[in-house]
Amino acid sequence: MLAAMTQRAHDKTAVFRAVDIAKIYEMGEVKVHALRGVTLELYEHEFVVLLGASGSGKSTLLNILGGLDVPTSGTVHYHGLELTQSGDAELTRYRREHVGFVFQFYNLIPSLTARENVELITEIADSPMDALAALELVHMQDRANHFPAQLSGGEQQRVAIARAIAKNPKVLLCDEPTGALDVQTGIVVLEAIARINRTLGTTTAVITHNAVIAQLADRVITLSDGQISGIEDNQGKIAAADLRW
Numbered sequence: 001m002l003a004a005m006t007q008r009a010h011d012k013t014a015v016f017r018a019v020d021i022a023k024i025y026e027m028g029e030v031k032v033h034a035l036r037g038v039t040l041e042l043y044e045h046e047f048v049v050l051l052g053a054s055g056s057g058k059s060t061l062l063n064i065l066g067g068l069d070v071p072t073s074g075t076v077h078y079h080g081l082e083l084t085q086s087g088d089a090e091l092t093r094y095r096r097e098h099v100g101f102v103f104q105f106y107n108l109i110p111s112l113t114a115r116e117n118v119e120l121i122t123e124i125a126d127s128p129m130d131a132l133a134a135l136e137l138v139h140m141q142d143r144a145n146h147f148p149a150q151l152s153g154g155e156q157q158r159v160a161i162a163r164a165i166a167k168n169p170k171v172l173l174c175d176e177p178t179g180a181l182d183v184q185t186g187i188v189v190l191e192a193i194a195r196i197n198r199t200l201g202t203t204t205a206v207i208t209h210n211a212v213i214a215q216l217a218d219r220v221i222t223l224s225d226g227q228i229s230g231i232e233d234n235q236g237k238i239a240a241a242d243l244r245w
């Protein structure tokens with residue numbers, strides 16, 4: 001078992017290497033231990049699901065990997081860049097150049113069309129893809145000229161995903177991307193995320209509390225009470241269209 005894991009570690013290039021990270025939120029007298037010594041690697045091109053109950057520390061971990069937050073102790077590397085030694089300007093540059101974020105709520109700009117929402121990002125990125133090509137990846141090219149209010153929740157989320165990947169990020173971090181959607185719509189959104197991982201090779205991490213969604217992943221990392229309680233290769237990876245919950 002250990003030999004197999006060591007072998008795999010040698011076969012793959014680590015994008016992230018987090019060692020013994022802890023995060024303590026201090027609120028007056030109260031200390032919340034959101035992460036308690038998390039060590040993990042995420043590899044190039046893989047699709048990881050971070051699974052755990054509410055409050056287990058999933059968002060805290062994702063925010064730290066994405067440079068939105070810093071741990072109280074421990075180290076995080078993104079390739080050669082030590083995020084835990086980086087200042088605000090460096091973290092901002094890191095996020096802008098390397099990370100696409102997708103959240104539960106889409107945060108599209110209501111006065112801009114789908115295409116314009118995506119173009120906002122492509123205009124400031126170094127090597128963006130064409131906004132329409134990004135919309136095509138999430139099967140929203142036909143709705144490019146529609147405003148967010150003219151789109152369903154799932155369609156808005158697909159536009160938000162197009163916006164996240166249009167700058168060609170190396171990693172796509174998704175925090176409960178289907179949390180606000182019904183099952184069928186959620187499946188279409190997950191299909192879009194899986195398609196991006198397959199076709200662009202973007203290292204993808206999806207947070208969920210829904211164990212069914214873990215079937216999409218190459219690896220499933222389970223968090224419980226701020227600690228990793230399991231890391232498993234998923235032998236039974238299935239297509240999003242075949243998920244049922």
Ligand SMILES: Nc1ncnc2c1ncn2[C@@H]1O[C@H](COP(=O)(O)OP(=O)(O)OP(=O)(O)O)[C@@H](O)[C@H]1O
Pocket residue numbers: 025026027032033034052053054055056057058059060061209
């Ligand atoms: N900014 C904050 N200030 C204080 N405590 C926080 C803060 N953010 C998170 N926490 C606490 O840290 C713990 C982990 O929260 P986190 O949001 O990472 O969990 P989660 O697994 O993503 O939960 P959920 O699925 O409900 O979003 C929780 O106890 C939460 O209340």
